[in-house]
Amino acid sequence: MTLTDLFATRSSRMKASEIRELLKLLDQPDIISFAGGIPDPALFPHEAFRQAYADVLGGAQADAALQYQVSEGYLPLRRWLAAHMATLGVPCDEGNVFITSGSQQGLDYLGKLMLSPADTALVAWPTYLGALQAFNAYEPTYDRLAPEGGNTTPAAYAEAAAKAGGRAKFAYLVPDFANPTGETLTLAQREAVLDLAAELDIAVIEDAAYQALRYEGDPVPPIAALDCARSGGLDAARTIYCGSFSKILAPGLRMGWICAPRRIVEKLVLMKQAADLHSPSINQMAIHRVAETSYAAQVEKVRQVYGARRDAILAALEAAMPAGVEWSRPQGGMFVWVTLPEGIDTATLLARAVAEERVAFVPGSAFHADGSGRNTLRLSFTLADERAVTQGIPRLGRLVRDEMGRR
Amino acid sequence: MTLTDLFATRSSRMKASEIRELLKLLDQPDIISFAGGIPDPALFPHEAFRQAYADVLGGAQADAALQYQVSEGYLPLRRWLAAHMATLGVPCDEGNVFITSGSQQGLDYLGKLMLSPADTALVAWPTYLGALQAFNAYEPTYDRLAPEGGNTTPAAYAEAAAKAGGRAKFAYLVPDFANPTGETLTLAQREAVLDLAAELDIAVIEDAAYQALRYEGDPVPPIAALDCARSGGLDAARTIYCGSFSKILAPGLRMGWICAPRRIVEKLVLMKQAADLHSPSINQMAIHRVAETSYAAQVEKVRQVYGARRDAILAALEAAMPAGVEWSRPQGGMFVWVTLPEGIDTATLLARAVAEERVAFVPGSAFHADGSGRNTLRLSFTLADERAVTQGIPRLGRLVRDEMGRR
Numbered sequence: 001m002t003l004t005d006l007f008a009t010r011s012s013r014m015k016a017s018e019i020r021e022l023l024k025l026l027d028q029p030d031i032i033s034f035a036g037g038i039p040d041p042a043l044f045p046h047e048a049f050r051q052a053y054a055d056v057l058g059g060a061q062a063d064a065a066l067q068y069q070v071s072e073g074y075l076p077l078r079r080w081l082a083a084h085m086a087t088l089g090v091p092c093d094e095g096n097v098f099i100t101s102g103s104q105q106g107l108d109y110l111g112k113l114m115l116s117p118a119d120t121a122l123v124a125w126p127t128y129l130g131a132l133q134a135f136n137a138y139e140p141t142y143d144r145l146a147p148e149g150g151n152t153t154p155a156a157y158a159e160a161a162a163k164a165g166g167r168a169k170f171a172y173l174v175p176d177f178a179n180p181t182g183e184t185l186t187l188a189q190r191e192a193v194l195d196l197a198a199e200l201d202i203a204v205i206e207d208a209a210y211q212a213l214r215y216e217g218d219p220v221p222p223i224a225a226l227d228c229a230r231s232g233g234l235d236a237a238r239t240i241y242c243g244s245f246s247k248i249l250a251p252g253l254r255m256g257w258i259c260a261p262r263r264i265v266e267k268l269v270l271m272k273q274a275a276d277l278h279s280p281s282i283n284q285m286a287i288h289r290v291a292e293t294s295y296a297a298q299v300e301k302v303r304q305v306y307g308a309r310r311d312a313i314l315a316a317l318e319a320a321m322p323a324g325v326e327w328s329r330p331q332g333g334m335f336v337w338v339t340l341p342e343g344i345d346t347a348t349l350l351a352r353a354v355a356e357e358r359v360a361f362v363p364g365s366a367f368h369a370d371g372s373g374r375n376t377l378r379l380s381f382t383l384a385d386e387r388a389v390t391q392g393i394p395r396l397g398r399l400v401r402d403e404m405g406r407r
Numbered sequence: 408m409t410l411t412d413l414f415a416t417r418s419s420r421m422k423a424s425e426i427r428e429l430l431k432l433l434d435q436p437d438i439i440s441f442a443g444g445i446p447d448p449a450l451f452p453h454e455a456f457r458q459a460y461a462d463v464l465g466g467a468q469a470d471a472a473l474q475y476q477v478s479e480g481y482l483p484l485r486r487w488l489a490a491h492m493a494t495l496g497v498p499c500d501e502g503n504v505f506i507t508s509g510s511q512q513g514l515d516y517l518g519k520l521m522l523s524p525a526d527t528a529l530v531a532w533p534t535y536l537g538a539l540q541a542f543n544a545y546e547p548t549y550d551r552l553a554p555e556g557g558n559t560t561p562a563a564y565a566e567a568a569a570k571a572g573g574r575a576k577f578a579y580l581v582p583d584f585a586n587p588t589g590e591t592l593t594l595a596q597r598e599a600v601l602d603l604a605a606e607l608d609i610a611v612i613e614d615a616a617y618q619a620l621r622y623e624g625d626p627v628p629p630i631a632a633l634d635c636a637r638s639g640g641l642d643a644a645r646t647i648y649c650g651s652f653s654k655i656l657a658p659g660l661r662m663g664w665i666c667a668p669r670r671i672v673e674k675l676v677l678m679k680q681a682a683d684l685h686s687p688s689i690n691q692m693a694i695h696r697v698a699e700t701s702y703a704a705q706v707e708k709v710r711q712v713y714g715a716r717r718d719a720i721l722a723a724l725e726a727a728m729p730a731g732v733e734w735s736r737p738q739g740g741m742f743v744w745v746t747l748p749e750g751i752d753t754a755t756l757l758a759r760a761v762a763e764e765r766v767a768f769v770p771g772s773a774f775h776a777d778g779s780g781r782n783t784l785r786l787s788f789t790l791a792d793e794r795a796v797t798q799g800i801p802r803l804g805r806l807v808r809d810e811m812g813r814r
Contacts (some may be wrong), residue, residue, distance in 0.1 A: 041470035053460040063448035066657035133681035250473035252688035274540035281659035
């Protein structure tokens with residue numbers, strides 16, 4: 001029942017808990033860390049939160065903020081989110097919106113709802129580590145969701161799932177500025193996912209954690225929007241959209257949401273009644289106020305700051321990395337994905353990086369459900385200020401050059 | 408996968424979701440309701456919370472309050488709780504304390520950690536509805552934990568569990584002022600539970616939600632304290648203590664804790680990483696401040712107010728109920744448990760109570776894992792002001808008398 005053990009069966013390299021331990025160890029002032037995937041606290045709307053908690057606790061809402069709440073969530077927040085989803089091309093009402101304690105809880109509940117042991121979850125190789133951790137508790141098999149490699153036809157996916165002892169239940173993906181690769185699916189790729197899901201009659205879990213963090217180019221419609229368009233409405237669709245306030249407002253309140261067909265929301269509400277009754281009343285009321293007053297301005301602010309940091313890290317990589325090293329050019333999000341020549345093990349490289357160059361990253365194998373990707377690594381640029389970029393990336397480049405020279 | 412359906416297989420009467428719907432329907436000003444088991448918001452320490460959130464967001468802690476946090480919880484709060492547990496006879500340190508989003512989440516995680524389908528959970532008949540809901544997700548069988556009735560020897564319990572297709576995994580109980588009966592286990596009964604658990608080599612889950620709400624008599628040591636004494640320390644014990652701030656401070660922050668052997672806490676931390684990362688940072692920091700300044704005074708305040716309400720409702724029952732009706736005399740907590748003569752169905756009676764007398768309660772069968780207890784009902788007195796008691800209990804007595812006369 002230790003989730004780490006479960007995860008370890010998928011990845012022969014670093015365990016999830018080891019990575020979290022690593023992140024704690026790396027929290028030293030002289031280490032330049034590109035490891036932690038967290039927002040820059042300097043960008044939090046501190047004043048808006050101060051005002052919101054003071055207003056919620058200082059007025060007629062104080063009793064409600066401190067009292068039990070319905071499991072589906074605070075109605076004005078659900079209405080605000082329904083209106084927000086409509087602006088993204090997903091027309092819906094509050095009956096389609098369910099408040100979660102962060103989008104991580106949404107992933108856990110969806111695994112609990114849909115996965116029986118030996119069922120198959122389709123995921124990208126690599127994909128968000130936290131999603132694998134959440135799903136692992138329900139003991140699925142993973143198959144690779146990708147145009148190239150893995151099973152390539154619906155029949156082949158279904159056959160592989162049956163062979164594993166269950167059925168394919170959903171495709172999980174982060175279509176915009178994915179964690180860890182930074183990549184974004186094209187419109188055609190999104191439609192192809194919906195085609196595949198329709199053939200297999202499975203759900204699509206759209207993890208939209210980074211969707212608002214676009215620094216260039218035109219937005220691609222959410223999969224949920226494309227599904228609504230082809231299904232005639234969300235209640236007839238198969239896509240479950242997982243949203244988060246963590247990257248735009250603040251993660252410390254643990255506030256996320258699921259926007260889904262009503263039949264799914266109703267099941268999730270019963271699940272939440274049994275699991276933790278409801279997300280904290282006070283945080284739902286406070287974030288509703290902050291969303292109303294500050295969401296749009298916050299999106300602009302984080303886009304500008306993170307966008308400039310992305311530009312800087314990409315320029316520094318260009319200057320510092322030897323030939324043979326490749327990396328993604330994300331149009332948004334928080335991460336650049338670096339691929340070193342085959343044969344270099346980034347878990348080993350990390351030990352050298354910390355010891356010799358005082359610079360850190362996350363080795364890429366952890367994000368692969370099958371433990372592959374040993375020559376890859378993830379760089380987060382959300383906390384990468386000028387010093388980090390101008391000193392850290394050249395150090396990393398020097399190390400990679402040296403490691404390549406040893407081979 | 409609908410939990411309500413699972414629950415319904417245990418109870419032939421009202422479903423858990425129906426009871427929650429009922430509670431919403433009963434929220435009308437002219438209905439005197441003894442149904443909802445919620446604290447009186449007039450007793451919340453409003454000013455302490457206002458000050459705590461203002462301090463947390465106004466000073467050097469603001470960034471940490473809005474940022475991600477470790478899964479085990481905010482260290483100063485865990486230290487405060489370790490000291491608090493020591494005052495209850497459970498010497499421990501922060502490594503034994505795990506922060507949960509309400510004690511309900513603790514129950515859910517413990518079910519997830521320990522129960523495989525067809526395993527057996529030992530529970531009282533009746534017991535806390537929310538515990539049954541939490542455990543039902545993991546598809547256990549229930550056996551009756553009671554001196555009278557059910558299996559009476561460890562061997563008989565083990566045999567019944569094997570026959571059901573699994574193993575007995577834990578005994579769950581609310582030893583102080585139980586929901587729904589208001590009853591408290593004696594020292595001898597607590598020791599007997601530990602003896603049984605030792606024979607079966609299973610865990611004991613001590614749900615201490617109401618423990619601080621004692622209005623008369625001497626405290627009985629927590630089962631965790633008795634277990635520490637016989638085991639030589641918490642890390643060698645088998646008891647898992649689930650605590651809650653909901654009844655003393657406020658439920659809207661969803662703040663509870665588990666105090667347990669370190670080996671259990673470590674597994675729960677991994678589970679929480681995967682399930683929701685951590686409980687909200689800001690609420691952990693705020694409730695730590697309120698606990699430091701106001702916990703002891705709040706205990707005194709709620710004891711005085713609820714104690715007086717308990718006295719009033721017991722006196723009113725004495726005056727209003729016909730011979731043949733029995734009820735518990737709780738030394739604390741929130742509930743009085745009423746047993747009507749055999750043959751009266753309290754679910755049917757509730758319909759008459761609302762329609763004819765505008766008074767409400769929760770029918771007792773919902774709290775029985777086997778759907779029995781149809782002639783029982785639960786009265787909550789936490790919101791029972793003078794009008795409720797002086798008008799509501801006589802109305803209920805009149806109805807019961809009439810129902811008994813019809814038979």
